[in-house]
Amino acid sequence: MAAPTDRVYSASHEWHKSEGDTLTLGLTQFAVDQLTDVTYVEMKKPGTTFKAGEIVGEVESVKTTSDIYCMVDGEIIEVNVAAVKDPSLLNTDPFGKGWLIKVKVTGKGKLGDCVVAAEYDKSH
Numbered sequence: 254m255a256a257p258t259d260r261v262y263s264a265s266h267e268w269h270k271s272e273g274d275t276l277t278l279g280l281t282q283f284a285v286d287q288l289t290d291v292t293y294v295e296m297k298k299p300g301t302t303f304k305a306g307e308i309v310g311e312v313e314s315v316k317t318t319s320d321i322y323c324m325v326d327g328e329i330i331e332v333n334v335a336a337v338k339d340p341s342l343l344n345t346d347p348f349g350k351g352w353l354i355k356v357k358v359t360g361k362g363k364l365g366d367c368v369v370a371a372e373y374d375k376s377h
Contacts, residue, residue, distance in 0.1 A: 254282045256374050257348050261367035265322050268348065269367060271358070275330070278323055279352040280312065280343055283377045288314035291343040296321070296332045296354050303327065305362025309354060312343065321353060324367055326360030 256262060260270035266284035270277045285291060296310030303309055303323065310321040333352050336342045343351040368376075 254348075256281060256370040258370040261364060261369060262373035263322065263324050263367050267322060267324070269324055269364060271364075274358050276323075276325055276327065276356045276358050277352050278309070278321070278354050278356060280321070280347050281373070282347050284319070285343055285347045285351075288312065288316055288319060290315050291340045294337045294340045294343065294353065296337065297329055299329050299331060301329045302359070303329075305360065312340070323354075323356060324364050325356065325358050325362035327356035327358045329354050330357045331355040
């Protein structure tokens with residue numbers, strides 16, 4: 254599956270979709286494929302503030318546990334409760350229903366370190 258072109262991608266395989274001062278974050282299809290079956294999702298709570306590059310949650314699979322990073326300074330304003338309750342959403346729809354958090358952006362952070370879809374697809 255080609256990466257959607259309406260977002261940017263980090264080296265740690267999170268996607269970041271900006272909409273005004275709000276950013277939605279999730280895992281890429283490549284990340285989900287490497288993890289195999291995601292079995293557990295835990296994100297920090299709404300109201301949590303963080304700096305770019307800090308851990309905002311974790312996912313577990315039958316293979317491993319992986320930290321989730323956000324590449325902007327921000328505050329978590331929403332956690333995808335559906336994905337927490339049903340982690341299989343990441344396996345079946347990582348770019349849609351499997352999103353993880355929404356963030357109120359308070360600083361640009363490291364989005365400049367991210368790549369566009371074509372570059373991300375080429376490298377994976």
